[in-house]
Amino acid sequence: MALTEHIIMRELEVPTIADFNVYLQHEGYTAWRKALAELAPGDIVKMVRDAGLRGRGGAGFPTGVKWGFLPKDVKPRYLLCNCDESEPGTFNNHQIIDRNPHQLIEGVIISAYAIESNTAYIYARGEFATAAHTLEQGIAQAYAAGLLGKNILGSGYDLDVYVHRGAGAYICGEETALMESLEGKIGQPRLKPPFPAVEGLYGKPTIINNVETLANVPRIVLKGVDWYRSFGTEKSPGTKVFSLCGHVNKPGNYELPFGLPLRELIYSPEYGGGMTDDRPVKIIVPGGASAPWLTGEQLDLTLDYEALAAAGSMLGSGGVIVLNDTVSAPHVAYKMDEFFKHESCGKCTPCREGTHWLVKVLHRMTEEGHAHPEDIPVLHSIYNQMAGNCFCLLGESAVMPIKSALALFPEEFERLLPAGMNGRTNGKHVIELQQA
Amino acid sequence: MSEVNIIIDGVQISVPANTNVVDAARMAGIAIPVFCYHPRMKAVGMCRMCLVAVGTPRIDRETRQPVRDVEGKSVIAMMPKLQTACTTRVSEGMVVYTTTDEVKYAQNGVLEFLLTSHPLDCPVCDKGGECPLQNLTMEWGPAVSRFDYTDKVHFEKPIPLGDLIYLDRERCILCGRCVRFQDEIADDPVLGFDSRGRSWHIISKSDPPFDSKFSGNTTDICPVGALTSADFRFKARVWEVQSVPSICMLCPVGCNTTLDMRHNKLMRVMPRENAAVNDIWICDKGRFGHRFIESTDRLTTPLVRRDGALVPASWQEALGLVAEKFAAIQSAAGGAALGGLAGDHLANEDLFIFQRLFREVLNSNNLDYRTGTPGEPTPDDAGAQFGVGTGTNLMELGAGTTVLVVGPTRKKKHHSICCGCEPLRSGGASCLLPMPAQPNLTARQRGGCTIAPRRKSSLCAVCCGWCGTRSAARTCHSAPLVLPN
Known part of the structure; x- marks a missing residue:
């Protein structure tokens, strides 16, 4: 049941929509013109809230509600677009910017107007050189068309949009670390409270939204709340661009209305097209590496915030990693925690030392083949000592792969332990004694 | 300031609003272990050592009143996660637990984590014996290490952070106290961090490196042996020294110090807390400028001239x-x-x-006692003109006073007064440190004003004249003038 009309991936209907003129011909900037002519900022906030748009960055927090947290009459205030997409298994932001950049720019403009901000920043991760260039070009075209800048379309409203490239750190996708980085400081999370809506960039009220979230805004404003709510579920309205990867025949970005079962995303010929070599699904990581794992028995779970939360996982960034039965769960946990260890900023002890220790133990077990007999209880206690005690969510996310792997596939870890031998080896590295 | 009532481990105590939970617990006689938190600096909640369980009275959404149980006691809603006590401010009716199993598990966990990357080279570490990491591990930490010793991270053993301070990155637990001290108290933001994760480490950002007159204080507040001074390194074990209270006489501030003696030889100079003078800090001149005591050029006995030649004599004879x-x-x-x-x-x-x-x-x-060019007005003339005030407690000066520090330069600040400027400012006083314009000087360090080089005396003359027209002027010290706003 593919969508006949896409909200985000409109390049499927209009293949050249990345071109500014083509975008203009297909309702491009109509929403912005409509907003300026007919809608007060508060009306747009209300529309977004009524549409039930939820943050696509991972937490799924209602966007309109977030916008409502801004203190009244404190100016300047800033809009930040979080384009530091770094979650393993997530790659939709890049495609949105590559294929449909003007819709994002229009979304940034309308959202900035809605929160009464005159400055917006798009923070792109360091590796997004091409994307940043595309955005800069698109922004220049919007300036040239009078859709940005001073006194936009004679309305008296001014807005400047800047693209800032980070230096390639996962932590800079954390909203407060992103602001630190944007201010030119070392990318590390700030203490909360104060929350960004009250005291954010340069100490001013700041709203920070994901690329996909903002790209939804022009369509909501143009087509209305009821149209938007005709997609998805009651509590998770709209669509989501899922990044599907792993052992599927057709990995890629697919826009689905919320509420379709995982099975459809993986097996439908329009989406994943089934598993490679028809092997069974073993592990599904439904929301990027930070999400707790699901198994092949949970294919009927629906892809919406509520159903996945009820199953103990989360929709997260929508990066769906599907792995078949050829993978070793400890090895997957090792690779994922290796990522978190590499990206840990070092600010707080449990994350800095915990990820380091986790990876040391997992490396020893999976790569070197000489696990210590006490390694499994040690792994359990490392993640338990991290969970809930870290400064920001990076450390909490690092808990998920190892906790899931140990909960779902304990026997695979036990198999790595030394088999009844005194020594610290499973036999893999034993040097054969030569016969005299 | 208004007081709030809280309960910590069953102890009911009333503390000023805005107190954080670590300080509040201390007032109640309960110790919460900390590494990154320092009472003189802003709390950052980085080390996670002070995790405690915190609850607040449940508030009814409609009536905005606390919900009460059948006995009329307010119902406490515990926060879902442990909170860092240093960043949590007390609020009315707050309940804090510092000894639950969950808290103990977290404290034990944080210490175990810290020790996984710590070299445990206490036997050769200068901090041994006065090391918070040792002490807290004894009280709150695990008894054994489960970390494979071969997995330790290794760095080059101590590297000079500047001329006076050595950094051992293996021992460093990355609490950031030194960086924040330079930033918030010394007003010389010359330290910073580099890299990230387990490779995160302290660096000096200045040229020459660690260019600060207060660098020695970082070795005092370092909770491990990561920062050691070139002066005291490997000179004595701290339990062998005898501490003698003293006063630093290298500038007019008169910081309170402790002389640490071993076998009647001076090993090191440490600050001695005196809230009215130097708080808990001293400058590097006071800390490290003591080698002259042992100088072989010094006279060790009186000399009396006899027949044109100086010959040693007894004190009795000389006097x-x-x-x-x-x-x-x-x-x-x-x-x-x-x-x-x-x-x-x-x-x-x-x-x-x-x-x-x-x-x-x-x-x-x-x-x-004066030095300088005859006829030129000096800061001392102000003292002569107005007399020395009875109050010399710099830290008591609050809102409504302006402190003018005469003659500070980047190289020769009135050391501890500059150090004390931040507390003064936070107390509401304005501090002016007019200095010749120099690179690398923040507006805050200059106190917002710049003077031409060598015009210090003119400034004094102007100020003296200005003060003369105001009867309320009083001097607080021979060096700083305290003027009414």
């Missing part, structure tokens, strides 16, 4: 000779023929005795 000559001059030409020049490194107490000797015993009023 007897001086007394005899003074008496002879006084009886021949009167006390006015005698004069006393005191060194400017003497303490007030020494100067007091010195002037009594001249005024009361020798009947002479010829006393001076």
Whole structure:
């Protein structure tokens, strides 16, 4: 049941929509013109809230509600677009910017107007050189068309949009670390409270939204709340661009209305097209590496915030990693925690030392083949000592792969332990004694 | 300031609003272990050592009143996660638990984590014996390490962070106290961090490296042996030294110090807390400028000139000779023929005795201590004009006062006064540190004003004249003038 009309991936209907003129011909900037002519900022906030748009960055927090947290009459205030997409298994932001950049720019403009901000920043991760260039070009075209800048379309409203490239750190996708980085400081999370809506960039009220979230805004404003709510579920309205990867025949970005079962995303010929070599699904990581794992028995779970939360996982960034039965769960946990260890900023002890220790133990077990007999209880206690005690969510996310792997596939870890031998080896590295 | 009532581990206590939970617990006699938190600096909640369970009264959404149980007690809603006590401010009715199993597990976990990357080289570490990491591990930490010793991270052992301070990155637990001290208290933001994760480490950002007059304080507040001073490194074990209270005499501030002696030799100078003078800090001049004591060029015995040559003599003999000559001059030409020049490194107490000797015993009023060009107004003239005020507690100066520090430069600040400027400012006083324009100087360090080089005396003259027209002017110290706003 593919969508006949896409909200985000409109390049499927209009293949050249990345071109500014083509975008203009297909309702491009109509929403912005409509907003300026007919809608007060508060009306747009209300529309977004009524549409039930939820943050696509991972937490799924209602966007309109977030916008409502801004203190009244404190100016300047800033809009930040979080384009530091770094979650393993997530790659939709890049495609949105590559294929449909003007819709994002229009979304940034309308959202900035809605929160009464005159400055917006798009923070792109360091590796997004091409994307940043595309955005800069698109922004220049919007300036040239009078859709940005001073006194936009004679309305008296001014807005400047800047693209800032980070230096390639996962932590800079954390909203407060992103602001630190944007201010030119070392990318590390700030203490909360104060929350960004009250005291954010340069100490001013700041709203920070994901690329996909903002790209939804022009369509909501143009087509209305009821149209938007005709997609998805009651509590998770709209669509989501899922990044599907792993052992599927057709990995890629697919826009689905919320509420379709995982099975459809993986097996439908329009989406994943089934598993490679028809092997069974073993592990599904439904929301990027930070999400707790699901198994092949949970294919009927629906892809919406509520159903996945009820199953103990989360929709997260929508990066769906599907792995078949050829993978070793400890090895997957090792690779994922290796990522978190590499990206840990070092600010707080449990994350800095915990990820380091986790990876040391997992490396020893999976790569070197000489696990210590006490390694499994040690792994359990490392993640338990991290969970809930870290400064920001990076450390909490690092808990998920190892906790899931140990909960779902304990026997695979036990198999790595030394088999009844005194020594610290499973036999893999034993040097054969030569016969005299 | 208003007080709030909280309960910590069953102890009911009333503390000023805005207190954080670590300090509140301390007032209740309960210790919460900390590494990154320091009472003189902003809390950052980085080390996670002070995790505690915190609950607040549940508030009814409609009535906005606390929900009460059948006995009329307010129902406490515990926060879902443990909170860092250093960043949590007390609120009315707050309940804190510092000894639950969950808290103990977290504290034990944080210490175990810290020790996984710590080299545990206590036997050769200068901090051994006065090390918070050792102490907290004894009280709150695990008894054994489960970390494979071969997995330790290794760095080059100590690297010079500057001329005076060595950094051992293996020992560093990355609490950031040193960086924040330089930032918030010394006002020389010359330290920073580099890299990330387990490779995160302290660096100096200045050229020359660690260019600060207060760098030694970072070795005091370092909770491990990561920062050690070139001066004290490998000189003594701290449990072998005897601490003698003293006063630093290298500038007019008179910081309170402790002299750590071993076998009657001076090993190191440490700050001694005195909220009215230097708080808990001293400058590097006071801390490291003590090698002259052991100098072989110093006289160790009095010398008396006999037949044109100086020969060693006993104190009795030397003092007897001086007394005899003074008496002879006084009886021949009167006390006015005698004069006393005191060194400017003497303490007030020494100067007091010195002037009594001249005024009361020798009947002479010829006393001076000034240096500089004759005829030029100096900061001391202000003292002469207005007298020294009775109150010399710098830290008591709050809103409504302006402190003018005369003659500070980047190289020669009035050391601890500059150090004390931040507390003064936070108390509401304005601090002016007019300095010649120099690179690498923040507006905050200059106090927002710049003066031309060598125009210090003109500034003093202007200020003295200005003060003269205001009767309320009083001086607080010979160096800083305290002017009403």
